[in-house]
Amino acid sequence: xxxxxxxxxxxxxxxxxxxxxxxxxxxxxxxxxxxxxxxxxxxxxxxxxxxxxxxxxxxxxxxxxxxxxxxxxxxxxxxxxxxxxxxxxxxxxxxxxxxxxxxxxxxxxxxxxxxxxxxxxxxxxxxxxxxxxxxxxxxxxxxxxxxxxxxxxxxxxxxxxxxxxxxxxxxxxxxxxxxxxxxxxxxxxxxxxxxxxxxxxxxxxxxxxxxxxxx
Numbered sequence: 001x002x003x004x005x006x007x008x009x010x011x012x013x014x015x016x017x018x019x020x021x022x023x024x025x026x027x028x029x030x031x032x033x034x035x036x037x038x039x040x041x042x043x044x045x046x047x048x049x050x051x052x053x054x055x056x057x058x059x060x061x062x063x064x065x066x067x068x069x070x071x072x073x074x075x076x077x078x079x080x081x082x083x084x085x086x087x088x089x090x091x092x093x094x095x096x097x098x099x100x101x102x103x104x105x106x107x108x109x110x111x112x113x114x115x116x117x118x119x120x121x122x123x124x125x126x127x128x129x130x131x132x133x134x135x136x137x138x139x140x141x142x143x144x145x146x147x148x149x150x151x152x153x154x155x156x157x158x159x160x161x162x163x164x165x166x167x168x169x170x171x172x173x174x175x176x177x178x179x180x181x182x183x184x185x186x187x188x189x190x191x192x193x194x195x196x197x198x199x200x201x202x203x204x205x206x207x208x209x210x211x212x213x214x215x
Contacts, residue, residue, distance in 0.1 A: 021047075021050060023061075025042070031114060033087055046063055049085070050199075089112075102122055102124055104119070105121075123180050126177050129175065134170060138214035142161070145160075168214040175207055179201050
């Protein structure tokens with residue numbers, strides 16, 4: 001089966017955060033773009049930007065535009081949208097959903113508007129560490145007073161809030177999280193591998209049992 005493997009980071013599962021990755025196309029692929037019509041992407045390496053718009057229900061891949069010189073428009077120049085990155089969207093219905101931690105999903109070509117079906121699987125590994133107690137830097141707001149004399153010699157004082165750095169005691173269990181999203185694009189009537197992009201995301205969360213006052 002012809003497939004196109006994507007592994008996206010956890011940032012794509014929530015909100016509209018973006019992440020960059022290198023996409024290797026083994027053959028030419030035509031995608032429907034948001035503003036530039038249908039565009040044929042030649043085989044090769046592309047630095048793309050990936051995002052997931054959960055509110056509007058679509059995945060988005062931004063391909064570099066060969067007409068973009070990489071510099072912002074000069075003052076007085078018109079912004080030519082034809083030089084913007086190629087935006088490829090994979091829409092899905094409100095009845096569909098993308099799992100945040102573990103599970104599979106499917107976006108058909110009738111939903112996405114592309115000429116391929118999208119199969120995906122989310123995998124998340126979590127490892128709970130040992131109990132930790134330590135002092136961590138924090139910030140809090142403190143009410144302060146400043147006084148001054150105006151040019152007429154009158155003396156004034158006023159209160160204001162200021163952000164102050166401090167420390168607080170924390171007790172927690174660290175949780176190491178590793179997440180990937182594997183996505184397969186399957187055009188019809190072919191079993192040829194189109195290409196792939198591999199991105200992996202890892203981070204550490206804290207399962208708090210106690211958080212002291214910042215001071």
